[in-house]
Amino acid sequence: xxxxxxxxxxxCNSDESLLxxxxxxxxxxxxxGCLNGGCGVCKIVIRSxxxxxxxxxxxxxxxxxEETQGVVLACRVAPSADVELEVIGHMKKMxxxxxxxxxx
Amino acid sequence: xxxxxxGHISIKVMDLAAAVKHYENVIGMKTTHIDAQxxxxxxxxxxxxxxxxxxxxxxxxxxHHVAYxxxxxxxxxxxxxxxxxxxxxxSMLDEQALPFVGRMLxxxxxxxxxxxxxxxxxxxxxxxxxxxxxPWPDDLRGAGAHWLDHCLLMCExxxxxxxxxxxxxxxxxxxxxxxxLSEQVMVGPDQNIQAATWLFRxxxxxxxxxxxxxxxGLHHFAFFLDSWHDVLKAADIMAKNKVRIDVAPTRHGITxxxxxxxFDPSGNRNETFAGLGYLAQPDRxxxxxxxxxxxxxIFYHTxxxxxxxxxxxT
Numbered sequence: 001x002x003x004x005x006x007x008x009x010x011x012c013n014s015d016e017s018l019l020x021x022x023x024x025x026x027x028x029x030x031x032x033g034c035l036n037g038g039c040g041v042c043k044i045v046i047r048s049x050x051x052x053x054x055x056x057x058x059x060x061x062x063x064x065x066e067e068t069q070g071v072v073l074a075c076r077v078a079p080s081a082d083v084e085l086e087v088i089g090h091m092k093k094m095x096x097x098x099x100x101x102x103x104x
Numbered sequence: 105x106x107x108x109x110x111g112h113i114s115i116k117v118m119d120l121a122a123a124v125k126h127y128e129n130v131i132g133m134k135t136t137h138i139d140a141q142x143x144x145x146x147x148x149x150x151x152x153x154x155x156x157x158x159x160x161x162x163x164x165x166x167x168h169h170v171a172y173x174x175x176x177x178x179x180x181x182x183x184x185x186x187x188x189x190x191x192x193x194x195s196m197l198d199e200q201a202l203p204f205v206g207r208m209l210x211x212x213x214x215x216x217x218x219x220x221x222x223x224x225x226x227x228x229x230x231x232x233x234x235x236x237x238x239p240w241p242d243d244l245r246g247a248g249a250h251w252l253d254h255c256l257l258m259c260e261x262x263x264x265x266x267x268x269x270x271x272x273x274x275x276x277x278x279x280x281x282x283x284x285l286s287e288q289v290m291v292g293p294d295q296n297i298q299a300a301t302w303l304f305r306x307x308x309x310x311x312x313x314x315x316x317x318x319x320x321g322l323h324h325f326a327f328f329l330d331s332w333h334d335v336l337k338a339a340d341i342m343a344k345n346k347v348r349i350d351v352a353p354t355r356h357g358i359t360x361x362x363x364x365x366x367f368d369p370s371g372n373r374n375e376t377f378a379g380l381g382y383l384a385q386p387d388r389x390x391x392x393x394x395x396x397x398x399x400x401x402i403f404y405h406t407x408x409x410x411x412x413x414x415x416x417x418t
Contacts, residue, residue: 033416035348037118038165038371041416056118058371058418059163090415 002084004047005096012079017054018044019074029094037076041090046070049083106183106282107305110252110312111173111222112155113325115372116162120144122369123159130345131327131374132246133157136228139203148327149231149241150250154204157252165370165418167322169218170255171208172281172311177223180209183281187211190280199224214272215259216320246345247338249327253377254310256323258417261316263297270314271298277312278303286310286384287358287391289401295394302359309359309381321417324365326375335362338376342366350412357404358393372418 001021002009012021019042023030033041040061047070057073071088087095117123124144127133133146136155145155153173160168174180180196187194187209194211197220201208206224213219231241240248259269277283286309289300302310315323329335335353342349342364350365350373360381366374382388393401400407 031411031415033412034165034350034367034371034373034418036165036367036369036371038367038418039416041412056163056370058118058165060166060418061164094411 001079001082004084004086005092012083014052014078014080016078017075018051018077018079018083018085021079022074027095031091031094033075035075037073040073041094042074043089043091044072044074044085044087046072046077047084047086049079049081051077051083052080054078105175105179107172107174107221107311109173109306110156110254111153111171111225112157113170113252113255114158114160114168115322115325116164116166116168117159117368117370117372118162118165119369120159120161126345126347126368127157127159128245130246130341130347131376132244132248137203145203147228148249148251149244151252152227152230152234154226154228158202165372167217167255167257167325167372167418169210169220170257170312170325171220171222172305173225174221174223177206180207180221180223183221184209186280190276192276213257214276215257215269215314217257217259246341247327247329247334247376249329249376251328253308253326253328254312255325256313256315258317258319258321258323258414259314260318260320261297261299262318263292268297268316269320270301270316273314274298274301274303281305283312284384284386285390286388287393289358289393289395289398291395291398299395304384307384309361309384315414317414317417322372323417324373324375326363326377329376329378331378332362335364335376335378339364350416351403351410354406355404357397357401358391370418373416 001012010025031041033039037057055076057076135146137145144159146157147155197208199206204226209221232238261268283303287302291297291299300315302313304311339353348367362378364376399409
């Protein structure tokens with residue numbers, strides 16, 4: 001898996017979510033929220049590759065239109081091929097903040 | 105007269121079967137009714153009314169409404185008048201608009217959350233009955249929660265725009281519904297912005313709480329357990345069921361509650377909450393927490409707020 005904004009790569013099995021895999025980077029700022037598709041903090045967009053949906057994602061956070069454009073919650077998709085992704089929304093804010101400034 | 109306690113909470117779930125399994129096997133509730141639309145009604149063993157939780161299938165998570173029970177049917181007319189005089193629109197839903205429930209007064213809090221008041225709900229009795237009862241029933245599952253205890257609602261706060269729905273809700277609850285303030289968090293340079301409040305009508309430290317956030321939502325709803333040991337056992341049950349635990353067993357400074365935060369299968373946050381904390385009384389002095397003590401107020405042992413506490417909710 002490749003996180004396009006930072007260039008970081010990580011390994012993610014097809015039986016774990018993209019968020020679980022990303023959490024293994026051990027990087028500050030990866031927002032692990034409810035893990036059940038409800039809270040919306042782990043929004044990402046799939047730029048290449050393919051994923052399988054593992055459960056429902058709240059329509060309060062992912063509209064039908066967004067879903068067709070590859071916008072998903074990282075806790076609710078597992079990779080079925082190599083994936084390139086971008087973080088958006090809250091997750092982008094959290095990750096980029098920890099990228100630029102290591103908070104004391 | 106007036107409000108007695110939280111009566112039920114109606115929540116939205118994205119996978120009904122998984123939600124029913126969670127609230128039955130982890131919390132220990134029992135399904136008491138399924139209506140024609142497929143909504144599922146459940147109760148805890150120590151509750152005597154027909155239900156305290158409604159699960160509604162939806163494409164999103166979150167709260168539909170929260171309902172409080174008032175003592176007398178006539179209270180609904182008095183409170184309707186008072187709420188409308190305060191400037192909030194209400195409507196009265198007919199008896200049976202919700203199954204087994206009498207007429208319901210419905211309105212939105214200043215924060216936008218839907219609240220309902222009712223006086224009657226079908227009595228079914230606790231699992232041990234009212235005549236020479238045993239202290240607990242034999243067929244408890246999961247955490248074996250006693251009752252729905254309280255809810256915490258996230259309310260919009262934006263000081264730059266002059267928006268503080270925590271303070272607005274608190275004033276409304278106290279002036280119109282006769283709730284009492286037990287604890288509050290004050291923030292800002294002058295420590296004069298009410299950023300979180302805990303309010304009661306029963307004799308426990310809170311029947312409802314409001315915390316400031318970027319948007320309105322449901323932070324959590326909590327189920328009562330008897331003891332610290334029951335909290336430990338509840339955490340064991342969650343591990344067995346691979347429930348996503350948000351905060352492992354610890355104590356809140358606020359309310360002194362012994363707690364676990366965790367998520368249901370749709371991401372709605374639950375809490376199991378033990379200890380009565382203290383006897384809440386109208387004349388008890390209000391406990392105030394300053395911004396610099398916020399971490400310890402929320403999680404007493406570590407004194408550290410996790411980011412998810414204020415950012416993750418439905």
